[in-house]
Amino acid sequence: MRLKKPRTLSKRSILFFSLIMLAKSYFAWYYLFEDGPTWTTWFKEIPFVLLIFCLIEWFATKRKIAIYMFVNLLITVLFFSLIVYHNHFGIIATSQVIGQAKQVGAVKKSIFSVMHPQYMLIFLDIIIITFVMFSRKKAVAWKKAMSRRSNRKVVAALFCVSFAICVMNIFPNQASMNETIQAEQMGILNYEAYALLAEREEELIELSKINQSVIDQTKGIEAQSNPLLFGAAKGKNLIIIQMESFQNFLINLSIDGQEITPNLNKLAAGNFYFPRFYQQVGQGNTSDAEFIVNTSFYVPPNGPATDIYAPKELPSLPKLLQAQGYDTATFHTNEVDFWNRGELYEALGFDRFYDKSYFGEDDTVFYGASDEVLYKKTSQELARMDQSAQPFYSHVISMSSHNPFSIPESKYKMTLPERFEGTLVGDYIRAQNYADYALGQFIDELKQNGVWDNSLIALYGDHRGLPIFSLKDEDKVLLEEILNHEYTERDLINIPLIIASKGITTPTVKDQLGGQVDILPTVSNLLGVTLDNHIHFGQDLLNESAYNLLPQRYYLPTGSFVNNEELFLSGSGFEDGQHYTLSGDGAKPLQSTEDEFNRALELLQLSDSYVTQLPDREVAEVEQ
Numbered sequence: 001m002r003l004k005k006p007r008t009l010s011k012r013s014i015l016f017f018s019l020i021m022l023a024k025s026y027f028a029w030y031y032l033f034e035d036g037p038t039w040t041t042w043f044k045e046i047p048f049v050l051l052i053f054c055l056i057e058w059f060a061t062k063r064k065i066a067i068y069m070f071v072n073l074l075i076t077v078l079f080f081s082l083i084v085y086h087n088h089f090g091i092i093a094t095s096q097v098i099g100q101a102k103q104v105g106a107v108k109k110s111i112f113s114v115m116h117p118q119y120m121l122i123f124l125d126i127i128i129i130t131f132v133m134f135s136r137k138k139a140v141a142w143k144k145a146m147s148r149r150s151n152r153k154v155v156a157a158l159f160c161v162s163f164a165i166c167v168m169n170i171f172p173n174q175a176s177m178n179e180t181i182q183a184e185q186m187g188i189l190n191y192e193a194y195a196l197l198a199e200r201e202e203e204l205i206e207l208s209k210i211n212q213s214v215i216d217q218t219k220g221i222e223a224q225s226n227p228l229l230f231g232a233a234k235g236k237n238l239i240i241i242q243m244e245s246f247q248n249f250l251i252n253l254s255i256d257g258q259e260i261t262p263n264l265n266k267l268a269a270g271n272f273y274f275p276r277f278y279q280q281v282g283q284g285n286t287s288d289a290e291f292i293v294n295t296s297f298y299v300p301p302n303g304p305a306t307d308i309y310a311p312k313e314l315p316s317l318p319k320l321l322q323a324q325g326y327d328t329a330t331f332h333t334n335e336v337d338f339w340n341r342g343e344l345y346e347a348l349g350f351d352r353f354y355d356k357s358y359f360g361e362d363d364t365v366f367y368g369a370s371d372e373v374l375y376k377k378t379s380q381e382l383a384r385m386d387q388s389a390q391p392f393y394s395h396v397i398s399m400s401s402h403n404p405f406s407i408p409e410s411k412y413k414m415t416l417p418e419r420f421e422g423t424l425v426g427d428y429i430r431a432q433n434y435a436d437y438a439l440g441q442f443i444d445e446l447k448q449n450g451v452w453d454n455s456l457i458a459l460y461g462d463h464r465g466l467p468i469f470s471l472k473d474e475d476k477v478l479l480e481e482i483l484n485h486e487y488t489e490r491d492l493i494n495i496p497l498i499i500a501s502k503g504i505t506t507p508t509v510k511d512q513l514g515g516q517v518d519i520l521p522t523v524s525n526l527l528g529v530t531l532d533n534h535i536h537f538g539q540d541l542l543n544e545s546a547y548n549l550l551p552q553r554y555y556l557p558t559g560s561f562v563n564n565e566e567l568f569l570s571g572s573g574f575e576d577g578q579h580y581t582l583s584g585d586g587a588k589p590l591q592s593t594e595d596e597f598n599r600a601l602e603l604l605q606l607s608d609s610y611v612t613q614l615p616d617r618e619v620a621e622v623e624q
Contacts, residue, residue, distance in 0.1 A: 014053045014150070017068050020125050021049045021075060025188070027122050028079040032086050033184050044187030047165035049075070054159040057150045065133070073126060075189070080122055082188065087116070088403075090469045090555065092183040094195035094302075170194050176572040178557035185572075202301065205609040215537060215606060218599050219549050227543040231528025232504045237386065237455040238321065238393040238523060239446075242289060243435060244401045245465030248275055248494040249483060250432055256417050260433050263440030264498070267459070270507050271500035274541065276582065277514045278562050279493045281463045282554035287339040289462035289516060290330075290397065294318065294348050296520040296536035298551060298607040301558070310343035313617040317520050319349040320529050321393045327351055327385060331378045332397040333359040333368030347617060350395075354381065365407055371400040371435055375442030383449040398435060403465065405431035413437045425478040428465055453502045458523055460516065461495030464555070468492055489556065490567045490580045497541075501526070512545035513564050513582075537607050551600040561600035565591035573597075 025045035029037035052071055060067050085093040173185040174194075183191040216223055251268050253260045281288035284304025291305035292298070294317045300308040318328040329352040336342040336355040345353045359369040359377055368374075378396055385392045400407065405427040414433045420426030446452040466479070468487065479487040497514060499505055504526070514522075518538035524531055525540045539548065550562040559570030562582070569578040574597040579590045 013064070013068065014050070014057055017053060017072060018046055018049055020072060022046055023125075024076060024079055024122055028083060028188060031083045031119075032092060032188070033180070041187075043165065044169050045189055047162040047169070048187065048189040048193070050158060050162040051166065054155050054162065057155045058152065058159075069126070069129065076122055076126060078192065079188070080119060083119055083122075087469050088467055090467055092180055092188070092191065094192060166190055173572075174198075177559035177570040178572060180557065181572055202605070202608060204612060205606060207610065207613050210535065210606055210610050212531075212535060215535070215603070216539075218602050218606065219537075219539065220547055220596075220599065221539055221544045224540070224543040227525050227540060229504070229542055230525050233456040233501050233526040234528035235391060236501065236527070237382075237391045237451065238326075238527060239382070239451075239455050239457045240293065240393075240395050240519070240523070241439070241442075241457065241459040242286070242293070242395070242397045242462050243439075243459065244286065244398045244462060245403060245405075245428075246401065246432060246435070246461030246495060247465050247491070248277065248461070248496040249491060250429075251275070251496050253482065255420070255429065255482070258414055260414075260429055261436040263436050263443065264459075264496075267443070267500060268496070268498050271498055271505040272508050272510055272542075274497040274499075274510045274512070274514050275494075276511060277460065277495055277497040278516075278550055278552075279461065279463045279495050279555070280516045280550060280552065284339055286397065286399075286462045287341055287344060289460075290341075290395065291344060291348075292516045293460070293519045294395070296517050296538040297611050298517065298537060298604055299553065300611075301553065301604070301608060304339060306340040306344045309611050310340055310347045311616050312347060312611060312614040314347045314349075314611070314614065315534055316348040317524070318351075318393060320524065320531075320534060321527070322349065322351070324527075324529060325390050327388065327390050327392040328394075329354065329381075329385070329392065330395040330397070331374065331381075333370075333374050333399055335368075338367070354378070365400040365411065366402045368399055370411065371398050371438035372441065374398060374400075375438055376445070379442055379445040379449065379451070382446070382451050386449070386451050386454065397462075398439070400438065401428075401431040401435040401465070405465070407431050407434055420478060423475055423478060424470065424472070425466065425475045425482075432465070456499070456501040456504070456523060456526055458497070458499050458519060460497045460519065463495070464492045466492070488580060489569065490582055493552070493555065493562075493567075499523075499526075510541065510545075512541055513548040513550070513562065514541045515548070515550040515562070517550070518548070535610060537603060549596060549600060549603070551604050553604065558604075559597060559601055561592070561596060563592055563596055568592040568597065570597070 022042050022045065025041055026037040029041050053068070056064065056067050056071070082093055085091070169186050169190050173182055176182040176185060186194060212223070250261050250264070251273070252265050259265060279289070280292055280298065282299030282304065284291070284299065284306050287304060287306045288299045291309065295314055299305050302308070322328060328350045330345055330350050331354045332341065334356055336345070336353055342353070356368050359373055361369065363370045363373050365371070374396070378394070382392070382394060400411070405424070407430065411434045412430060414430060416426050416430055420429060443452065446455070466475070466487070468489070471479070471487070476487060483491060497519070499522070515538070518541050521531055521536055521538045521540045522542060525542060547564055552560040552562065557570045559574070561568055565582060567580040567582060569580070571577045574594045577597070579592055581591070
């Protein structure tokens with residue numbers, strides 16, 4: 001009589017664990033998809049689970065419960081990881097992202113900042129079952145009963161039906177452009193399997209068919225024969241400053257009478273300021289921004305540019321300027337191996353890099369020396385380089401305002417209003433206030449040592465700082481107070497660009513649309529460097545200013561783009577996409593067209609095809 005219940009349970013073991021997986025699927029859907037779980041969730045998730053469980057029932061005779069628990073744990077860890085990643089980046093991660101797990105140790109503070117306690121509930125069943133198995137005598141009888149074989153005909157039939165349903169979930173939804181919608185249509189587990197196993201070799205356009213005329217025509221622009229300001233900064237040094245997680249709404253922002261970024265406000269007010277400027281980074285985030293700015297290519301469809309494109313012989317801004325006699329160097333306080341930057345710098349052709357081994361670890365904030373140390377040591381080195389007869393190009397990467405923005409109290413340069421204390425928005429504001437303070441010191445030092453007057457300076461944000469999906473209700477309220485409207489994707493990817501050079505730039509707000517891909521052609525024009533023999537996907541913002549088309553990927557669904565009037569987010573295709581006016585005026589008629597949607601995809605394919613077919617570079621080392 002005592003074994004009756006365990007035997008009954010053993011006959012339904014596949015049902016028992018399937019119900020657990022169903023509950024976890026609903027839990028994951030609640031956090032991953034805007035509309036949460038529906039009645040179809042079981043139909044999309046359970047068949048995949050049953051495929052695995054049928055194999056267990058067919059082959060496992062010993063330690064069956066241990067195998068079930070192991071599979072349970074694997075799927076649970078997958079769901080948990082997807083939830084945490086989505087909360088930070090707003091996308092459904094795949095095996096390509098999981099392949100970057102080596103970076104987790106370096107950014108664990110950022111990960112923990114979006115790991116909410118309620119997420120741990122997904123492990124509750126594992127804890128309970130493990131406790132029962134190790135603490136109750138009945139567990140022995142349960143294990144023994146579960147080793148009994150199930151009816152093989154029933155298992156085989158269930159396997160075939162489950163396989164058929166999985167196929168029905170996957171194949172009709174392969175063409176969906178929006179990766180999140182695709183995961184919702186297929187089911188999470190089906191989507192992950194599809195992303196892992198499906199061979200997605202993108203069709204490459206022949207190199208002979210890729211030229212600047214084709215790119216410009218696809219973008220919808222015409223190159224200028226006599227561009228304005230060509231060579232206005234000829235012979236000057238070039239200093240490009242990349243600001244960590246810096247969004248455009250910070251410029252000219254005051255909270256209760258306190259300026260958040262007084263130094264950047266002054267810089268923007270006295271020079272060329274581009275407020276309608278947008279990020280275009282991918283999985284590599286900060287390192288992707290370095291890649292785009294130095295190449296004017298788009299990021300790869302899967303993986304960071306530092307891994308996918310670093311093996312290539314990349315045409316680049318450092319190489320263009322070296323041909324003009326420039327010395328080139330890049331400055332970053334983290335280790336050069338992080339995100340494979342050493343390989344990227346070699347591919348880009350920088351003469352030297354300066355990393356943690358140069359800046360030290362005496363005054364660290366997050367992943368390297370503070371911005372104060374970065375700018376102080378960089379300004380000294382730039383002053384030395386400026387003594388040479390040849391001009392220089394330096395790319396300076398700030399980092400102290402990195403997520404999760406919890407800078408040390410010793411770096412506080414402002415007092416937050418009480419309502420901002422203890423919030424992500426408040427931490428972000430304070431970190432960016434410190435970044436602005438350190439930048440102000442850098443500007444002062446460059447002016448004092450004479451480098452400023454002899455240089456062209458371009459400053460931009462690398463990527464968004466405040467991810468929508470990580471915001472609590474209190475953060476959303478604070479952002480709406482700051483922005484005077486709801487915080488959306490158009491605010492998320494909006495970063496500033498400021499260009500300054502004594503005697504050249506004037507106090508001007510430039511309203512033309514721009515993206516990170518446009519920085520290379522814009523500064524090249526000012527420096528008098530022709531791009532006649534250099535394929536590029538950006539445009540000179542000082543001349544080709546009537547229209548722009550900015551394809552997006554990774555942070556936004558593939559097929560998304562920004563045009564002069566709107567941010568368009570793709571759905572399964574164009575027809576079910578979402579339109580966001582850049583002005584925030586939802587009353588305007590829809591400004592994005594299917595032709596732009598198709599051209600944005602074509603631009604990405606042109607860039608992917610061109611870079612993929614570049615020759616592999618010979619191994620060499622960048623000087624440290």
